[in-house]
Amino acid sequence: MKIEFILTKEAIMTNAKRFSMVGFGILLFLFIFLPAANAQSGDAYKVGTSSLVVRSAPASNSEIIGQLSQGQTVIVFKEQHGWAMTYYAGKEAWVASQFLVADSQQSTDSGETVHKPSNDYIAVAADGVNLRTGPGTNHQVIGSALHGDTYKLTGTKGDWHRIVLGDGTTAWIAAWLTSPTNVHQTTRQTKATNTSQSNGTQTKRASLAGYNIVLDAGHGGKDPGALGLDGLREKDLTLSTANRVRDVLQSEGATVVATRSGDEFLSLDKRVQISNSYKTDAFISLHFNAYPTMTVRGVSTHYYSNGGNDMALAQSIQTALMQHVNMPNRGIHQSDYHVLRTNSDLAVLVELGFITNQYDAGNIQTNQYQTDVANAIADGLKTYFN
Ligand SMILES: [Zn+2]
Structure with a gap:
């Protein structure tokens, strides 16, 4: 289908001579790669x-x-x-x-197929992966699976697996959060919902136990993000800050899922997909700002849903940031960012300083600043959840 698209586009845009060369190129491509080119996604x-x-x-x-x-x-x-x-x-x-x-057991009609492997199992590759009633994030969540859980695989549709739960019913799980496995362990059916820490309200108030937080270090890989003074790259600062935030949140008992843990490129959709695939209690995207006017500086927090919980979390985090870091307060803003707008979970995005401002740039690279940010985000989450 991709090949047809390219052919059509080229045919419209080019003259006959170029068309024939493109056509020859495509034929050559088909000749060499046809066996590999007709796999549909999933x-x-x-x-x-x-x-x-x-x-x-x-x-x-x-x-x-x-x-x-x-x-x-x-x-x-x-x-x-x-x-x-x-x-x-x-x-x-x-x-x-x-x-x-x-797979000979896969039927052939149009990608809407569910095959029936006889004895395949999958292992869940992360904690808190949603189990759903159907193959897509638009389907209802009926439970969640933990890292290492194994399930019998009974079908696949697109990039979703249909699996058998402990009680014999079936559910769907995102295939990209699983691996094939030969080992079948006892299947745990679902994870209890935030009720596991019921011993004493005092400890519960002080911690983030039972909460699943998705941390999104902005940019990465081929996308450096904003470029600042002294060769600073936003993607490096977001990653080192995210690692620090992760450590602090984990020490408070939260389960933390990072959209990226290295210098790798992830599309915005993929970041949202990761969030939507978990039983995510909050998605937090970390960024640093850049501006042509180098005197502009400070910290802001962004949300998308108007007047909803996202705004309350943004306010809570921004307030905590102002208590922990010595930076100008640029406030909270409703912003049309893709990772917020398309996210079905509670979601905010923090802009943690301007890498184009001399003072901010010096500050944000320090361990102290990144630790302060981490403590602030933990405090903001605790205030919001409790
Ligand atoms: Zn950014």
Whole structure:
């Protein structure tokens, strides 16, 4: 379908001579890559060799991150140059597509297919992954799974797996947050909802136990974010700050999921998808600002839903930030940011200073500042939740 699109676009835009060259290029492309090019996103394949190495990138010299055995199901999301992209342990992963065989049990009508693997199991790759009534984040959440939980796989639709719960009923789980496994352990059905810490209101008030927080370090990989003084890159500051926030939130008992933990590129949609895939209590995106006028400085917090809980959380975090850091208060704002607007969870975005301002730039790189921010976010969450 991609190929048809390219052909049409090129045909409209170019003259006949160029068209013929493009056409030849496409034919050459088809000739070389056709077997790899017709996989639809979410197609199920079986491993057709006794052992198949899983790698971090589509190259034979890339890092090995796992191994699959014969007959295991692999959901392929895209293919390029002989490599098939899937997810393994919650991360993008690649296998050599020549070792994949079409899943014969998959019916052939239009991607709406549910195949029935006979004895496949999946292991959940993160804590608090939502179990839903259908294959998509628009379906109702009926429970959540913990890291290492295994479930029998009974079908796949798009990038969602249908699994069997402990009571024999079925639920759907995001395939990219699971890995194939041969080991079947006892299945825990669901995780209790925030009630596990019931011993004493005093400790409950002081901690974030039972809360799932998704931390989103803005930008990353090919997207450096804002560029500032002294070669500062927003993507580096967001990551080091997010790591500090994670440590503090975890020490307060929260379960923290990071949208990225290294210098990697993630689309905005993927960040929201991660948030929507968990039983997320709050999504917090971390950013630093830039402005042509170098005197502009300070800290602000942003929300999207008007007048709702998001605004209250934004206010709570902004107030705590002002208590912890020595920076000008730029207030809270309703802002049309993609990661806020499309997020179905409680979501805020903090702008933690201007990397284009001399004072802010000096401040925000320090461990002290990042620790203060982490404590402030923890305080803001505690105030909001309690
Ligand atoms: Zn940013």
